[in-house]
Amino acid sequence: MTELTIIGKPDCHLCDVARDVVEQTLADLPEDLAESIEVTELSILDDPALYETWWERIPVVLIDGELHAHWRLAQDRLSKALCARS
Known part of the structure; x- marks a missing residue:
């Protein structure tokens, strides 16, 4: 399972x-790959630690806890990163 x-x-x-x-x-994405990705959304307003870490860079996208992108997210780059995890 990949966590996004x-x-x-x-x-x-x-x-x-x-x-x-x-x-x-x-x-x-292929259905089997898409089903193996769990998407979670977090708000910096709900967690002071998230706010302190990320407030200047939102939106932030993490894949398995690692920074993938901030500010702007490219669909082709995200797709390649998710496919590489499978």
């Missing part, structure tokens, strides 16, 4: 875009 984490906050336009990119990327 989106860190953002409510009412964040770039966070909405990142979420859309993740959803489209998963929809375009």
